[in-house]
Structures are given as C-alpha cells and as structure tokens.
C-alpha cells in the first residue's frame with residue numbers, strides 16, 4: 072500500500088516507520104521535509120505522493136507547556152490535521168490521525184473504561200486541541216481513521232519511563248514522588264505501530280481506542296518499571312494535589328478497545344507483558360542513555 076507518514080522522528084512516528092517499512096511503499100517525512108501547518112507544503116506533498124493512507128504522527132505533545140504555548144499547540148495540533156484532511160479530501164486517500172485518552176474528563180469511577188462513542192470533555196489546552204483535531208478530521212473527510220492511544224513509552228524520544236530512570240540515576244539518594252490517583256494504561260509505541268498497520272490493512276474506518284490491556288496508576292507503573300530494571304530505590308506515592316502541574320490531567324484515563332475487539336483486530340496486550348518484553352530487549356540501552364542524560368543534568 073502507498074503510505075505517507077508524517078511525524079517520522081517522534082516517539083510513535085519512529086516506530087511506525089520501522090513497522091510499516093516492512094510491508095508497504097512508505098514515504099516518511101519529518102518537520103524539515105514537511106511542515107504540516109503550511110497548507111501549501113501539505114498540498115504539494117499530497118499531490119506528489121498520492122498516498123492511499125496518510126498517517127499523522129506529528130503533534131505538539133508537551134502537555135504542560137501547551138498551557139502557555141497555545142498558538143503553537145493549536146497550529147500543530149489543529150491547523151496541521153485540517154491541512155492534511157483538506158488535501159486528502161481533494162486528492163483522495165484515507166487519513167489515519169492519532170489522538171489521546173485525555174480527550175475525556177476522567178470523572179468516571181475507576182475502573183470503568185471509556186468507549187469510542189463516549190462524550191469527550193477535555194481538561195487541558197493540549198486536550199482541547201486534540202478534541203478539535205478530531206473534529207476537523209471528521210468535518211473534512213468521509214474516509215478517516217482516528218486512533219486514540221495513551222501513556223505511550225518506547226525507545227525513541229522522551230517519555231515517562233525515561234524520566235523516571237533519569238531521576239532515579241541522577242543523584243545517590245533521589246527523592247521521587249509520583250501521583251497514585253491517576254489511572255491509565257501504559258502503552259508501548261511498538262505495539263501501537265503494529266496495531267495501526269493491522270487497522271490499515273483491514274480497511275478500518277472511524278474511531279478506535281488502542282491502549283494496552285489492564286490499568287495502573289503512574290506510581291504503580293514507575294515502581295514496577297524501576298524494580299524490573301533492577302534499580303533498588305524507594306519512590307513515594309502522592310496525590311495529584313501534592314504534585315501540582317500547569318495542565319490538569321484526567322483521574323481515569325482507562326480506555327476500552329471495543330471496536331478493535333468487535334472487528335477482530337485487537338493486537339493490544341497487557342501492559343506488564345509488553346513492558347517486560349521492552350525491558351528484556353532494551354534494558355542496557357535505556358540504562359546507558361539515562362546515565363548520560365543524568366550526568367548532564
């Protein structure tokens with residue numbers, strides 16, 4: 072299949088590049104090759120490559136910084152997807168756009184999950200832009216795929232697990248406190264990339280949730296990860312009120328992969344199974360990288 076991937080240098084984009092390159096005719100672009108906020112550049116790229124599917128992994132993902140950098144976040148997360156969708160509407164082709172668990176307000180009692188058709192209720196500016204991104208995609212196109220994932224980690228690029236590792240290695244007696252009242256599903260970028268390939272190959276359409284099975288708090292995730300990495304330090308659970316951040320996050324970020332299951336497409340696994348495999352593959356690389364960044368900080 073002829074696929075164009077934008078956002079190829081990001082956490083999820085890098086993984087999509089590796090997975091989709093195996094079986095597809097893939098053109099992968101970073102922001103230097105294509106700035107999605109520029110409608111002329113987008114139109115030129117879509118006209119030149121004529122993708123059957125265009126995957127949008129480009130986004131502004133700094134959740135706290137987005138509260139200040141609103142204009143940039145809006146341009147990348149809303150104007151960009153609108154440009155992609157409008158060009159595909161003119162030239163044909165499906166847009167596969169990535170969205171997030173944080174479109175929901177998280178007020179539902181844990182562990183009741185959110186399904187694809189549940190009402191959204193964004194709490195932060197980042198989340199507002201992601202809701203708006205879904206709206207523009209649906210407005211512009213009749214053929215679209217929106218995949219909402221959550222709490223993504225992987226080898227490429229910064230993420231929560233790498234932050235925990237860096238903090239744990241940054242001084243002899245680190246004092247790490249992590250919120251223990253926000254629940255979600257830690258999800259491996261590699262598994263998401265495989266899932267995206269499956270959806271595309273099956274001709275999927277519409278909104279899908281694609282997160283790891285099971286759930287935990289951020290504290291439970293950090294604790295499990297550091298133990299499995301063989302790092303013997305104590306980290307401390309705290310409440311959201313005790314760990315103040317500029318952006319508000321949902322208490323319950325648990326999604327159900329209902330449509331993937333109904334359509335026999337679900338590849339997502341329990342979060343601990345994937346995390347164990349990730350650590351088995353990359354423990355040494357992760358430690359080396361974290362030691363270098365910890366020494367610099």
Ligand SMILES: NC(=O)C1=CN([C@@H]2O[C@H](COP(=O)(O)OP(=O)(O)OC[C@H]3O[C@@H](n4cnc5c(N)ncnc54)[C@H](OP(=O)(O)O)[C@@H]3O)[C@@H](O)[C@H]2O)C=CC1
Nearest residue numbers: 080081082083101102106107129130132169171220222223
């Ligand atoms: N990380 C997470 O936990 C989660 C992420 N998501 C969603 O998944 C998707 C991918 O996120 P993730 O991989 O973490 O993001 P990253 O922040 O790792 O990567 C985003 C990429 O977007 C690219 N980009 C930024 N601005 C532009 C632009 N103007 N034009 C073209 N490309 C641009 C950057 O390209 P370059 O490097 O070339 O400059 C960067 O590599 C996003 O839609 C995000 O909202 C959803 C749930 C959880």
Ligand SMILES: Cc1cn([C@H]2C[C@H](O)[C@@H](COP(=O)(O)OP(=O)(O)O[C@H]3O[C@@H](C)C(=O)[C@@H](O)[C@H]3O)O2)c(=O)[nH]c1=O
Nearest residue numbers: 132134171172173221222223231234248249250289314
């Ligand atoms: C670094 C750190 C974070 N935290 C908390 C803050 C927050 O509630 C939670 C996760 O923090 P992070 O900033 O790493 O992750 P965050 O940016 O909130 O992650 C989100 O990213 C975007 C892109 C999404 O779409 C979301 O689904 C979600 O994955 O952990 C601690 O409690 N202690 C710490 O030392």
